[in-house]
Amino acid sequence: MDKYDNVSELTQQYLDRELLRFTTAGSVDDGKSTLIGRMLYDSKAIFQDQMEQLETASKLRGEEHVDLALLTDGLRAEREQGITIDVAYRYFSTPKRKFIIADTPGHVQYTRNMVTGASTADLAVILIDARNGVLTQSKRHGFIASLLGIPHVLVCVNKMDLVDYSKEVYDKIVADYTAFSEKLEVHDITFIPISALEGDNVVTKSERTPWYDGATVLHHLESVTIAADRNLVDFRFPVQYVIRPHQDYRGFAGMVVSGTIKPGEEIVALPSGMRSKVREITTYDGPLEEAFESQSVVLSLEDEIDVSRGEMICRRHNVPHVTQRIEAIVSWMDDKNPLSLTGHYLLQHTTHVVKAYISELLYEIDVNTMHRSSADTLELNEIGRVEIKTAEPLFVDSYRNNRATGSFILIDPVTNLTVAAGMIRTDTHDADDYIETQERARRAEAGAEPGTAGRTAPKSEHITYEAGAITLADREKRNGHKAAVVWFTGLSGSGKSTISLALEKQLFEEGLQVTRLDGDNVRHGLSSDLGFSIEDRRENIRRVAEAAKLLFEAGQIVICSFISPFAEDRDFARRILPEGRFVEVYTTADMDTLKSRDPKGLYEKAERGEIQQFTGVTSPYEAPESPEVVVDTAVATPEEGLTWVVDAVRGVVR
Numbered sequence: 001m002d003k004y005d006n007v008s009e010l011t012q013q014y015l016d017r018e019l020l021r022f023t024t025a026g027s028v029d030d031g032k033s034t035l036i037g038r039m040l041y042d043s044k045a046i047f048q049d050q051m052e053q054l055e056t057a058s059k060l061r062g063e064e065h066v067d068l069a070l071l072t073d074g075l076r077a078e079r080e081q082g083i084t085i086d087v088a089y090r091y092f093s094t095p096k097r098k099f100i101i102a103d104t105p106g107h108v109q110y111t112r113n114m115v116t117g118a119s120t121a122d123l124a125v126i127l128i129d130a131r132n133g134v135l136t137q138s139k140r141h142g143f144i145a146s147l148l149g150i151p152h153v154l155v156c157v158n159k160m161d162l163v164d165y166s167k168e169v170y171d172k173i174v175a176d177y178t179a180f181s182e183k184l185e186v187h188d189i190t191f192i193p194i195s196a197l198e199g200d201n202v203v204t205k206s207e208r209t210p211w212y213d214g215a216t217v218l219h220h221l222e223s224v225t226i227a228a229d230r231n232l233v234d235f236r237f238p239v240q241y242v243i244r245p246h247q248d249y250r251g252f253a254g255m256v257v258s259g260t261i262k263p264g265e266e267i268v269a270l271p272s273g274m275r276s277k278v279r280e281i282t283t284y285d286g287p288l289e290e291a292f293e294s295q296s297v298v299l300s301l302e303d304e305i306d307v308s309r310g311e312m313i314c315r316r317h318n319v320p321h322v323t324q325r326i327e328a329i330v331s332w333m334d335d336k337n338p339l340s341l342t343g344h345y346l347l348q349h350t351t352h353v354v355k356a357y358i359s360e361l362l363y364e365i366d367v368n369t370m371h372r373s374s375a376d377t378l379e380l381n382e383i384g385r386v387e388i389k390t391a392e393p394l395f396v397d398s399y400r401n402n403r404a405t406g407s408f409i410l411i412d413p414v415t416n417l418t419v420a421a422g423m424i425r426t427d428t429h430d431a432d433d434y435i436e437t438q439e440r441a442r443r444a445e446a447g448a449e450p451g452t453a454g455r456t457a458p459k460s461e462h463i464t465y466e467a468g469a470i471t472l473a474d475r476e477k478r479n480g481h482k483a484a485v486v487w488f489t490g491l492s493g494s495g496k497s498t499i500s501l502a503l504e505k506q507l508f509e510e511g512l513q514v515t516r517l518d519g520d521n522v523r524h525g526l527s528s529d530l531g532f533s534i535e536d537r538r539e540n541i542r543r544v545a546e547a548a549k550l551l552f553e554a555g556q557i558v559i560c561s562f563i564s565p566f567a568e569d570r571d572f573a574r575r576i577l578p579e580g581r582f583v584e585v586y587t588t589a590d591m592d593t594l595k596s597r598d599p600k601g602l603y604e605k606a607e608r609g610e611i612q613q614f615t616g617v618t619s620p621y622e623a624p625e626s627p628e629v630v631v632d633t634a635v636a637t638p639e640e641g642l643t644w645v646v647d648a649v650r651g652v653v654r
Helices: 003-016 032-042 048-060 076-081 108-118 136-147 167-181 217-223 431-446 472-479 496-509 519-523 534-553 567-575 591-596 602-607 638-653
Strands: 018-026 088-093 097-103 123-129 152-158 188-193 236-246 249-255 266-270 275-283 296-301 312-315 321-332 345-349 352-365 383-396 407-411 418-424 484-489 514-518 557-561 582-588 629-632
Touching: 018 032, 018 108, 018 136, 032 088, 032 097, 032 123, 032 217, 097 108, 097 217, 108 136, 123 136, 136 167, 152 167, 152 217, 167 188, 188 217, 321 352, 345 383, 383 418, 484 496, 484 534, 484 567, 484 638, 496 514, 496 557, 496 582, 496 638, 514 519, 514 534, 519 534, 534 557, 534 567, 567 582, 582 638, 591 602, 629 638
Parallel strands: 018 097, 018 123, 123 152, 152 188, 484 557, 484 582, 514 557, 582 629
Antiparallel strands: 088 097, 236 249, 236 312, 249 296, 266 275, 266 312, 275 296, 321 383, 321 418, 345 352, 345 407, 352 383, 407 418
């Protein structure tokens, strides 16, 4: 065999090795940089001249051992203070895997650096000093790892040599961190007792921990399964460039950020909704039978459709959420200018850059305690949940499902600096639903026929809406009153149920035809298949609105009592009824009053992060701008509120 063939074969073997990206995190002085240095040293990934420099630098610092942390702490300030300030990236490989390490700071003031280093990691190594146990910063880094969607966490209990390799100390730390991790969205957590300074259980098994029979750190990094973490289901292809060498060819260049695609598969282009099939997939080396995640390719389609840079190609029955309003967790990175609710930003999402503004700061997250609290702005290194509105549609997935299409950055249009990194919360949809929504919007703009405004189009084109033989006017004449929908909205504990129940009873006693729909009751039947994600909540309100319309058409006064947090959904309920027949009642109270009416402590649990998607704490509520009735139940009695609502209803139905 020619020597060049041998080199080529070795090079190909190296390229074929699976790549693992991991980050280190933990409290200050827990030994993150030392652990990395130890792995590099023991795995023979340090050159002789590097080792000599380390020995010299360690002697000048008066240290007995070679300070392996100096391998990653490259800044002068880092070496002087003995801490990590900036993210340090190191690359090494073993016969089984290639590795990219991001050594991130432990100080709270460098949170943005940790977010940057951990954003692309497959695994997080969190170090805990065996002498100190589980500290607040240890929890903080676990929370950020969970927030960033890192699927695997390796907890290294370091400095076991300073606690005489005590199994009791190790077991207590494992128990404490396991109890804490139950609140996190991380499902694979492994614990290893180590001494980064002495090398125990880092690359080789230690005889000083005979009670531990697990893997070493390096063996775990080499063997942890990460292939299943790749999103090979949701095909997403943001178009980066349109290739048009001549009239007979149009290709769309870009990277497959998730999923796979083959020639002949049906696709849809967003935002136009135009459909076609993949004719050919090509690369510099020639055509491909299939393209996978992380491959840069050119797609040519069977049909001539207009697709430009920043738009997206995906499968017809699996498309991202197309929206101009997103909710996201953002980490603020600007050290000069805090978050502004009046300023404008540029939002870069995949290959798409659009103008955007932050319409609402829903809450700030304390990264030390995971508590949520109201805030007016976010400063450097602070994390919060926001609502962002964009000038053009974005094609987004939930960050949990797809990091590539679930993340973005905000850019200051004046300085061109990145001011924030964001993680989106939403779900995927079927292209038919998206196209159907577009068609409904166009019909609404053109003016739909009376009685069908806002009505959801049926899945089948063979279904026709048919009016009954008895008109609404006939029913109202027999009832002796007009039909109406009275819609109660407000946060949990604001008094919706109390006043709506009293209203139903009074109208019934007056001889009126009245029906009441309540959130809990609907959830036991009509919406029993729905959860509490934002999309499920919106679908729940859509169903209730359509059910209320049917009851309205039967001549009923329909009382609806739902939190219904989004103004757009309540506007839909109003829009599908004749003008003047919808009475919106907004029940409100200050947060202290709401909490005092909460015997189960749901608000408190939500603030601690124990309940997800709890409206008013971990999920937004959009207060009505112009409701027919406002009842501040912290000031007004239920009797007073009932009187105001009854007066408004009588003005509509009499």
